[in-house]
Amino acid sequence: MTELAVTRISRREHTTIEPASRWVPLELREVWRFRELLVTLAGRDVRLRYRQTALGVAWVVIQPLMAAGVFSLVFGRIAKLGSDGLPYFLSAFAGMLGWNAFQTTLTKSGSCLLGNSHLVSKVYFPRIVLPLSSIFTALIDFAVAFVMFLILLIIYHHPPSIQLLLLPVWLVLILGLALGVGLFVGGLTVSYRDVQYIMPVMVQFLMFASPIAYSVSNISKLSPRMQSLYFLNPLAGYLAAFRWSLLGVGTVPWGYVGYSVVVTVVLLVSGAYSFRHMEQRFADVI
Amino acid sequence: MSSDTLAISVRGVSKTYRISQLAVRHTMLREAIVERLRNPFHRAVREEFAALHDVNFDVQAGEVVGIIGRNGAGKSTMLKILSRITLPSSGKIDLFGRVGSLLEVGTGFHPELTGRENIYLNGAILGMRRQEISRHFDAIVEFADVEQFLDTPVKRYSSGMYVRLAFAVAAHLNSEILVVDEVLAVGDLQFQKKCLGKMGEVASQEGRTVLFVSHNMTAVQSLCKRVVWLDRGRVMLDGPTKPVIAKYSQTSYAAQTEHTWDDPATAPGNAMVRIRRVSVRPADGDDGVINVRTPLVMEFEYWNLEPDAFLNISLHVFNEDAIRLFNTGPVREPRWQGKPFPVGLFRSRCIVPGDLLNNGTHRVQLLAVKNQSTVIFAMDDALVFDVGDSHDLRGSYHGDWEGAVRPDLEWDTDLISCGLPGSRSTDAAPQAPVAAASSAPARQGVGQ
Numbered sequence: 187m188t189e190l191a192v193t194r195i196s197r198r199e200h201t202t203i204e205p206a207s208r209w210v211p212l213e214l215r216e217v218w219r220f221r222e223l224l225v226t227l228a229g230r231d232v233r234l235r236y237r238q239t240a241l242g243v244a245w246v247v248i249q250p251l252m253a254a255g256v257f258s259l260v261f262g263r264i265a266k267l268g269s270d271g272l273p274y275f276l277s278a279f280a281g282m283l284g285w286n287a288f289q290t291t292l293t294k295s296g297s298c299l300l301g302n303s304h305l306v307s308k309v310y311f312p313r314i315v316l317p318l319s320s321i322f323t324a325l326i327d328f329a330v331a332f333v334m335f336l337i338l339l340i341i342y343h344h345p346p347s348i349q350l351l352l353l354p355v356w357l358v359l360i361l362g363l364a365l366g367v368g369l370f371v372g373g374l375t376v377s378y379r380d381v382q383y384i385m386p387v388m389v390q391f392l393m394f395a396s397p398i399a400y401s402v403s404n405i406s407k408l409s410p411r412m413q414s415l416y417f418l419n420p421l422a423g424y425l426a427a428f429r430w431s432l433l434g435v436g437t438v439p440w441g442y443v444g445y446s447v448v449v450t451v452v453l454l455v456s457g458a459y460s461f462r463h464m465e466q467r468f469a470d471v472i
Numbered sequence: 473m474s475s476d477t478l479a480i481s482v483r484g485v486s487k488t489y490r491i492s493q494l495a496v497r498h499t500m501l502r503e504a505i506v507e508r509l510r511n512p513f514h515r516a517v518r519e520e521f522a523a524l525h526d527v528n529f530d531v532q533a534g535e536v537v538g539i540i541g542r543n544g545a546g547k548s549t550m551l552k553i554l555s556r557i558t559l560p561s562s563g564k565i566d567l568f569g570r571v572g573s574l575l576e577v578g579t580g581f582h583p584e585l586t587g588r589e590n591i592y593l594n595g596a597i598l599g600m601r602r603q604e605i606s607r608h609f610d611a612i613v614e615f616a617d618v619e620q621f622l623d624t625p626v627k628r629y630s631s632g633m634y635v636r637l638a639f640a641v642a643a644h645l646n647s648e649i650l651v652v653d654e655v656l657a658v659g660d661l662q663f664q665k666k667c668l669g670k671m672g673e674v675a676s677q678e679g680r681t682v683l684f685v686s687h688n689m690t691a692v693q694s695l696c697k698r699v700v701w702l703d704r705g706r707v708m709l710d711g712p713t714k715p716v717i718a719k720y721s722q723t724s725y726a727a728q729t730e731h732t733w734d735d736p737a738t739a740p741g742n743a744m745v746r747i748r749r750v751s752v753r754p755a756d757g758d759d760g761v762i763n764v765r766t767p768l769v770m771e772f773e774y775w776n777l778e779p780d781a782f783l784n785i786s787l788h789v790f791n792e793d794a795i796r797l798f799n800t801g802p803v804r805e806p807r808w809q810g811k812p813f814p815v816g817l818f819r820s821r822c823i824v825p826g827d828l829l830n831n832g833t834h835r836v837q838l839l840a841v842k843n844q845s846t847v848i849f850a851m852d853d854a855l856v857f858d859v860g861d862s863h864d865l866r867g868s869y870h871g872d873w874e875g876a877v878r879p880d881l882e883w884d885t886d887l888i889s890c891g892l893p894g895s896r897s898t899d900a901a902p903q904a905p906v907a908a909a910s911s912a913p914a915r916q917g918v919g920q
Contacts, residue, residue, distance in 0.1 A: 198648060203556060203565040226596040230582060230589075237584050308579045309597055310556040310571075469558040470489065 206466040212458055217312045224315045228322030231294075246330040250282040257281075257399040267400045270435040276342050277433065281398035283335055284428040287328045287357060288364045288421060289389060294320030295368025296385055299376050303472045313465045314458070317368050321361050328357070335432065347434025356428040359450055363420055366453030373464035376472050395419050402426035403436055420446035478568060479649055479681040480531040480554070485563030486705075487524040487549050523549040524560070525705040533569070533648070536672075536682040538696035538713065540689070540720055546705040547653075547685045551575060554651050554683065569648030569681065572598060576653065578638030583627035587618055587637055590626055594641045608644040615670070616640035643670045649681045650674065671695060687794055689717055690874075721792055721833055728856045729753065736775050744781065744848045745840045748817060749773040752836070752855045755823055763860040764831050764878045768824040770855060772838065773817060780812035781842055785820045788837040791830065797876050801841070827880035830873065831861040 217224075236242045254275055261267045262274030269277040295317030299306060302316055339346060375381040396419060397405065405416055417423055423442035430436050524546045531537050541547050552558045554565065555573030580597040581590050591612055595605035605612075613619055616637040618629075626634055652671070672695055674680050686692050692699060692713065699716040701709045709716050730751040733739035739746040755767035762768060776783055786801040802809050802820060838854035839847050865880055866873070 198569045199567075201556070201567040201571065203553060203560065203567070205562050206559045220599075222602050223596045223599075226593055226602075230585065230593055233589070234582065234584055305580050305597060307557065308576050309599075310573065311597070311599065466559050469552065 208463070210459070210462040210466065212462060213312065217314060217318070220311050220315050223311055224319045225322065227315065227319040228326070231319070231323045232326050243330065246327050247334045250279060250286055250331055251334070253282050254279040261399050267404050269401050270403055270433070272344065272433060272435060273342050276338055276344065277401055277429070278399060279335060279338060280429050280432040281401075281425065283328065283331055283432065284356070284360055284425050285393060285396065285398045286331065287324045288360050289393070290324040290327055291320050291361050291364035292368045292371070293385065293389065294323055295365055296371035296375060297382060299372050299468065299472065300379075300382070306472050307469050313468060314369075314461060317365060317372050317461070320368070321365060324361065324364075344433070346432075349431040349434055351431075353428070353431040356424055356431060359447060360421070360424050360428065362454050363424065363446070363450045366450060366457040369457030369461040370453075373461045376464065376468050392419065392421060396421045397425050397429065401429060401436055402439070417442035417445070420449040422446075477533045478530060478566075479533040479535070480529075480568075480683070481566040482527055482529050482554075483564045483566075485524055485527045485550075485553065485560045485565060486522060487546075487553060487558070488520045488522045488561045490520055522705050524553075527563070527702070527705070527707055529700050529707060529710055531681055531683065533681050534679045535698060536684065536696045538692040538699040539683060539685045539702060540687075540692060540699055540717070541702035541708075544704075545702040547702055548575075549705075550702065551651055551653050551683070551685055567649060570599075571649045571651060572642075572645040572647030573651035574598070574642045574645070574653065575651075577635055577642065581626060581634070581638060584625055586625055587622045587629070590637070591641055594638065598642060598645050599647070600645060604646060605641075608646075612637075612640045612644050615643060615666075639667055643667065643674070647680070649683070651683045653685050654687060689721070689793060693717060727833075727858060728853065736777075739775070740851055741774070741840075741849055744776075744778045744842070745783065746775045746777065747772065747838070747849075747851060747854070748775060750838065750854050752857050761860055762857060763862040764829060765826045765862045765864060765880075766859075767826040768829075770822045770824065770836065771819065772821075772854075773819045774840065775817050776813045776815055779815050782810070782844070783813045783818075784809065784841050784844060785822075786839040786841050786847075787822065788839070789824075789829075790835045790837070791876055792833040795876050797829070797834075827865075828877055829859045830875055830878040831859050833858050 236245060239245065241248065257278040258274035261278070262269065298316040298320055299313070305311075305316075306313065336346075371381055371385060393399075395416070402422070402425075405413060405422075408416065417439060423439055423446040426436065427438045427443055430438050527546075527550065539547050539550060549558075551573065552575070553560050554567070555571065555575060557573075557575075578594065580594055582593065585593060591609065592602065592605055596602070613622065616633070616639070618633055618637050621629065621633065626637070629637070650671075671682065671684070674682065682695075684692065684695055696713050698711065699709075699713045699720075700707060701716050701720050709719055728750070730749075730753075732749040733747060736746050736748070739748060741747050749772070751769075751771045752762075753769055753771075754762055755769045770787065772785055774785070784802055784805075786799065788799050789797045791797055800822060802822070805820075808818070834855075834857055835853050836855040838851040840849040842848045861873075
């Protein structure tokens with residue numbers, strides 16, 4: 187009996203609560219424990235987003251279709267940019283696919299803390315669960331839009347190529363980059379609401395500074411200096427590679443992609459640690 | 473007790489909040505930057521507010537401990553730290569066991585989602601595993617009594633249903649340590665009782681540790697064996713429930729039965745009205761103690777400073793559970809009501825009949841009202857007095873006499889007919905006298 191009691195007690199979790207400190211370990215195990223909350227929150231967001239809309243989930247497809255339509259009109263027809271010999275619409279839709287994954291993750295992880303302030307001030311859970319759950323939302327959107335892309339491939343009689351197998355790699359890198367930036371943005375937004383006003387402008391700028399509405403082959407016409415300036419944007423290399431995987435045409439600026447990977451890792455790690463540091467004050471400030 | 477069964481250990485915990493003097497926090501990036509550029513080496517002078525100061529206590533596994541204290545005593549801050557929502561400024565807490573906290577009923581409930589979806593969402597937010605929720609699902613639905621509305625968005629729920637569902641999820645939280653804030657302040661009385669019962673069950677049958685914050689002393693008394701009393705961020709007293717609550721009720725409302733302010737410049741009030749004197753005493757002029765049978769006189773003297781003001785006093789009387797017993801004003805007062813008050817000193821008197829207030833501490837909030845509609849001055853705890861018990865009207869019952877008021881009502885009982893209809897037997901079992909025993913069930917019996 188006593189022995190039994192002892193084993194039961196030793197199995198009890200032990201938690202220590204201490205004042206805020208400068209360096210906080212990431213405690214990924216704690217995040218893992220809350221993985222179900224992560225999925226539930228993402229599920230909630232997906233469920234809620236299209237409730238009380240007439241077209242429902244179809245919006246996930248309609249939005250990029252409309253954007254691709256506008257891009258092929260403005261950049262293809264009017265500006266007459268090239269699209270590696272492919273239908274402009276298909277090329278623009280491929281760009282939108284990658285961009286939407288990035289943009290959804292970034293904006294969602296940037297605004298998730300304020301949007302869930304009632305949770306932050308009333309219950310405990312690793313706060314990083316909130317930005318992480320935005321990745322799931324982005325992935326679900328991506329899955330639906332990707333099916334649409336496959337349908338477009340059939341419509342345009344464009345067979346997928348072997349490069350398609352590398353797509354998950356680019357997707358992970360794009361989401362990692364978005365999360366890295368999103369962690370900084372989300373943490374800062376709690377203390378400084380200004381950030382939420384800067385973000386839309388920055389996101390829009392980023393969209394035109396990346397090969398989304400146009401293919402990266404249009405950039406190779408620029409001078410080498412302008413090109414390296416262009417690829418300072420870590421997203422540019424990824425999206426070029428993303429489109430190359432989806433459509434099997436164009437080239438991958440491998441050097442710049444390598445640079446992007448370094449930037450991503452740095453942003454992700456520093457973003458996570460700074461988030462953990464800022465997290466300690468969230469409930470008091472929000 | 474050995475340290476093996478320790479559930480919570482709080483050691484020297486303090487929490488300070490920074491509040492800058494002008495309440496200007498740099499929530500604008502520009503301000504923060506400008507401020508830094510202007511005074512690169514100067515840190516803004518900030519006022520600090522200590523919500524908790526060097527708090528120490530231990531809780532053993534299976535104990536049910538109440539945390540009491542006035543508003544702002546630090547109870548909620550303590551719970552927030554224990555639930556790991558915010559961090560202490562100094563000190564250390566060790567928790568042995570999984571902590572579930574319930575600082576609010578229905579945290580994370582989303583109005584657009586259905587009852588079923590919200591059960592899973594709320595459960596996950598409270599830290600339950602999906603299979604755990606599925607296992608308790610039927611029990612939750614039954615406890616909340618919302619079977620028919622499971623697939624209805626909760627925005628269409630009545631507020632009662634909403635609260636019931638929210639509490640039902642939390643009540644099935646399977647954690648070794650349960651931290652509960654004033655959640656019982658919501659919901660109807662019947663459901664409150666059900667929740668109290670459920671929590672008592674949680675503690676006694678499943679051996680869980682419960683930390684329970686409440687203003688409701690009756691609830692604390694019926695649930696907790698031990699109470700920690702916080703006052704202005706410090707532990708005032710920590711011990712068995714009865715004596716701590718008794719001490720708390722005495723001291724937390726320092727009695728104020730009479731006070732005079734002679735100087736109209738410093739008396740409580742403002743440019744329109746100032747209070748000169750407040751008092752409460754037995755109406756028979758006796759200096760004796762007040763008990764539930766004593767008629768009272770409450771008297772207020774005040775300066776009216778505004779010519780031709782249509783002034784009246786209004787009183788709100790509260791009991792120690794902070795329940796507002798009544799509001800009274802001189803609506804039918806014959807001499808001055810409805811007439812313009814010249815500048816000068818006035819006295820208003822109000823008689824509270826005996827056999828009205830129940831025993832316990834009562835607080836009176838004094839309002840000065842203009843034109844019967846605008847409150848121009850409010851004074852909390854203008855009078856604080858204790859009403860003692862009386863044994864005149866108790867019969868042979870000696871327990872707590874529940875209820876906000878203690879009226880002496882007329883009763884009569886008649887024998888309508890002897891024997892039961894249809895049966896010829898005349899020796900129907902005699903009814904046991906209700907208040908015969910002073911055991912717990914009798915307490916309920918007497919109120920009926």
